[in-house]
Amino acid sequence: MFSLSISSSGSYISVAIHEEVLVSSSTVLSKNGTTNLLMQTIDELTKKSDIKRDQIQVVYIDIGPGFYTSLRIGLAVAQGICASLGIPLIPVNGLDSLAFAAHTSHRKIFTVIDIKRDEFAFCSYKPVPGGVIRDSNPEVLNLDGLKDRFNEDNQKKLLVGNWRKINQKILNKNTYIKTASPEFVTSDQIYHLGKELFKNGNFINFNEIELFYMREPDVSLSTKNLTKEVNFYD
Amino acid sequence: MPSDKIILGFETSCDETAVAILKGNDLLVNIISSQVDIHEKFGGVVPEVASRAHAESIRNIFHAALNRANLQISDIDLIATTDGPGLVGSLVVGYNFAKSVAWSIDVPLLTVDHMVGHLAAPLIENTEMKPPFISLLVSGGHTQIVLVEKWGQYTLLGTTIDDAAGEAFDKLSRFCGFGFPGGPAIQNIGKDGDPNKVDLPRPKTKHEYNYSFSGLKTAATNFLNNLDSKDKVTRSDFAASYQEAIVDSLMNNFIKAVKDTGVKNISGGGGVMANQRLREKINTFGKENNLNVYLPTPKLSTDNAAMICIAAQNNLITNELQLDDVRLSSVIK
Numbered sequence: 001m002f003s004l005s006i007s008s009s010g011s012y013i014s015v016a017i018h019e020e021v022l023v024s025s026s027t028v029l030s031k032n033g034t035t036n037l038l039m040q041t042i043d044e045l046t047k048k049s050d051i052k053r054d055q056i057q058v059v060y061i062d063i064g065p066g067f068y069t070s071l072r073i074g075l076a077v078a079q080g081i082c083a084s085l086g087i088p089l090i091p092v093n094g095l096d097s098l099a100f101a102a103h104t105s106h107r108k109i110f111t112v113i114d115i116k117r118d119e120f121a122f123c124s125y126k127p128v129p130g131g132v133i134r135d136s137n138p139e140v141l142n143l144d145g146l147k148d149r150f151n152e153d154n155q156k157k158l159l160v161g162n163w164r165k166i167n168q169k170i171l172n173k174n175t176y177i178k179t180a181s182p183e184f185v186t187s188d189q190i191y192h193l194g195k196e197l198f199k200n201g202n203f204i205n206f207n208e209i210e211l212f213y214m215r216e217p218d219v220s221l222s223t224k225n226l227t228k229e230v231n232f233y234d
Numbered sequence: 235m236p237s238d239k240i241i242l243g244f245e246t247s248c249d250e251t252a253v254a255i256l257k258g259n260d261l262l263v264n265i266i267s268s269q270v271d272i273h274e275k276f277g278g279v280v281p282e283v284a285s286r287a288h289a290e291s292i293r294n295i296f297h298a299a300l301n302r303a304n305l306q307i308s309d310i311d312l313i314a315t316t317d318g319p320g321l322v323g324s325l326v327v328g329y330n331f332a333k334s335v336a337w338s339i340d341v342p343l344l345t346v347d348h349m350v351g352h353l354a355a356p357l358i359e360n361t362e363m364k365p366p367f368i369s370l371l372v373s374g375g376h377t378q379i380v381l382v383e384k385w386g387q388y389t390l391l392g393t394t395i396d397d398a399a400g401e402a403f404d405k406l407s408r409f410c411g412f413g414f415p416g417g418p419a420i421q422n423i424g425k426d427g428d429p430n431k432v433d434l435p436r437p438k439t440k441h442e443y444n445y446s447f448s449g450l451k452t453a454a455t456n457f458l459n460n461l462d463s464k465d466k467v468t469r470s471d472f473a474a475s476y477q478e479a480i481v482d483s484l485m486n487n488f489i490k491a492v493k494d495t496g497v498k499n500i501s502g503g504g505g506v507m508a509n510q511r512l513r514e515k516i517n518t519f520g521k522e523n524n525l526n527v528y529l530p531t532p533k534l535s536t537d538n539a540a541m542i543c544i545a546a547q548n549n550l551i552t553n554e555l556q557l558d559d560v561r562l563s564s565v566i567k
């Protein structure tokens with residue numbers, strides 16, 4: 001059974017094909033945007049792996065947090081493939097997949113994902129045999145917020161994700177934190193966590209899948225302040 | 235291009251998530267899921283809100299389209315999708331969904347320029363329409379007079395130098411608290427009003443076919459700011475007068491362009507083309523001057539995916555392309 005895993009939430013487009021073990025994968029920097037790169041990568045990878053499109057039996061998709069437009073491109077592609085082939089789509093949270101990839105650590109795990117505008121998605125995890133459990137609710141933090149979390153207690157922590165985007169001064173001062181890989185979400189991580197969710201039947205129907213934006217949209221238009229009192233005759 | 239080929243089209247360039255299926259001359263389904271309810275409370279289309287709504291609904295609408303047409307995905311011969319212009323965050327949703335469907339079922343994908351879609355829309359109901367023709371494309375995002383000498387050869391005769399016609403409706407409607415979108419709201423409120431009650435300007439520009447609506451907007455808001463109830467101007471009178479000013483402005487340049495070029499076929503498109511007063515004036519002008527008028531019905535004037543299907547079909551027919559000609563490199567570019 002072949003699976004296709006996709007992550008397009010950050011600066012990389014990452015696609016993998018697994019058949020229990022990794023068949024092939026590709027991770028490319030999406031400098032000029034994701035629009036055409038994702039389908040191109042998927043097409044190249046299936047050709048290279050010599051598998052036919054209808055041999056794909058499940059798709060795992062990174063639903064964020066991350067960059068909005070790239071996330072939507074990833075979801076649109078995944079939904080299109082699953083709708084056409086009639087196969088399940090398994091949404092995987094990027095923060096969880098990072099923590100899951102680091103679960104062999106004995107330390108508490110902190111995950112950070114850059115979501116632009118100097119803000120980060122953050123979550124903390126406890127390693128347990130065979131996996132991780134969330135130790136906090138995912139939240140959006142700026143640098144000060146991150147600093148507070150990092151200094152909360154004297155427990156040893158492993159920090160994974162986009163920590164290179166964090167001002168290094170904050171990290172250098174903190175001796176309880178060890179930075180580690182993975183530094184970004186890959187399709188391989190999405191596969192490994194997604195596979196567990198799929199196996200346990202722990203996933204939702206395709207039309208309930210929502211991207212994990214973590215922020216309300218910017219709404220600069222508003223009717224109220226633009227409406228004037230006009231002295232109409234009626 | 236055999237006429238019975240089935241085309242599945244997508245259009246998500248602004249705030250409508252649209253999917254249509256065209257089989258030869260038959261429009262099997264034309265689903266337009268409008269986000270008006272969502273954007274209404276903001277008084278305008280919020281790009282990030284629109285993108286999110288597209289991403290959430292596109293797959294449901296795709297399934298609904300196949301169901302209503304009673305087709306299987308394997309019945310589709312060609313996929314067509316808008317690739318711009320429009321709101322980038324919205325466009326990429328329909329474009330990538332379309333592309334991945336085409337890839338999955340291994341059929342060709344044709345991308346269609348949104349404006350070419352509007353130009354081709356009248357073909358759905360008027361297969362006999364042929365270039366040369368002049369089209370007035372008016373919506374919240376564009377205001378253009380386009381000369382189509384032949385398919386594939388488009389000359390932009392005039393465009394707006396500031397607001398689009400739809401924006402001119404939206405902004406005043408917001409100012410008066412008439413509602414969103416402004417065009418239908420103003421049309422509705424002004425239904426029984428006197429279009430000559432308020433004297434508003436019909437702005438001109440240096441370039442004779444270009445439009446400008448900011449002068450009209452300023453004149454209208456100045457008028458409203460100084461309005462006294464003694465002037466006895468009702469909401470209805472004002473709405474009718476404002477609509478008349480926009481429609482007149484649109485008609486003045488359009489008529490000039492048609493007369494100057496001597497073209498005998500006229501057409502239109504875009505959300506503002508759903509305006510009854512504008513349609514009336516175009517039809518009258520056509521009749522009085524012995525022109526063939528090809529206005530798409532309001533549902534085919536506003537953004538829709540049927541126009542994307544027909545534009546793709548028309549592209550294949552006029553360029554004498556077979557499906558295999560577009561198969562290669564169509565999905566992956």
Ligand SMILES: [Zn+2]
Nearest residue numbers: 348373504537
């Ligand atoms: Zn349009």
